[in-house]
Amino acid sequence: MIDPLPPATTAQFIIACSNTSQLPEGELPEVAVAGRSNCGKSTLINALTGRHRLAHSSGTPGRTRQLIYFAVKLAARDPAFNLVDLPGYGWARVPQRLRAQWGGLVSAYIEQRQQLRLVLLLIDIRRAPAQEERDLLEWCALRQRGTLTILTKADKLSKAQRFVAAKQAQRALALSRPPLVCSINLRESIAELRGALMQALSTDAPASPSAS
Template identity: 45%
Template structure:
């Protein structure tokens, strides 16, 4: 099956809000804790091997990487790869810079249609994952969580991880967050959940707005 995301290519890298491209096409942000498998998931979703790069030193990449989707001359959309978060080795000043960059981008970027949040299925909803949700959910835009590396869990462990994350997200709904919060199991290695993720993300990019077809 042909997917729009398969027509993705590198566009630009930015390190400050002032350098964000003056584009009008919709954007999908990809966020996740360092080592959660974000780069691998982006590559699999886009059917490419090295579109997104993982840093050899987790947590050191502090840039926002843009990938254009669709025709080169007039992209249909942009995928936005946000810096990984959560490693203590990163100096305090760098952490402060990139936390400000992330929160400001997520809360103010009008073109954003939603955020795909990667969580390692063995350690979902860490404190930093929750911070990302709390930064973004008040915008009223959807967050879809991919519980990555589920191939490393047994079937029952995967079910338990999914249920625990669903329960955690319900707490945010009950607290009055307006955005839709959904979650699924995902494995780049086994391609588990790939079609489901494609359908949801491309639904966000469709002309009729955000899809609500997720679990």
């Protein structure tokens, strides 16, 4: 058992949205969490906030097609933001097929949501990035959305294998820097992710591709 990070000052479920008219009002910046089903989205949200049951909605049918909002403030001195758990995707070429296959809700959200600051793209470290991940990154770049790619479940590989996987993902996705390598069992990787989020949120304007 690792020594956990301090739990977030605030971490609470706000709303599950089935359409854009339900998106919460207000100016809070948002960080969206994207990735295939089972890549570790909910688990990472729990680890980030130090609330072990926060995001686990398995066994709640329907939730998998909604945008799940959590209000988060990691520490007293940190900015408040909304963390948005996106439905697991199965998308293809952008933007038309993305719209059709991943659903109008997510594409409308990424395209239009003013306060969206950062899209976290999660990929299981044991899987090579696929076209769908390239498509999402390409589409976010077109929409001038900042992105951060995260390889999850790093504890499943040795340190040497993790390094190779990160290099391969960086190349496959044409990333300007290596992806963040995370595991809920590696405390320092979660601390690093917290730091990256706080840095992204400390900029005044939505991150542009050139800034990410």
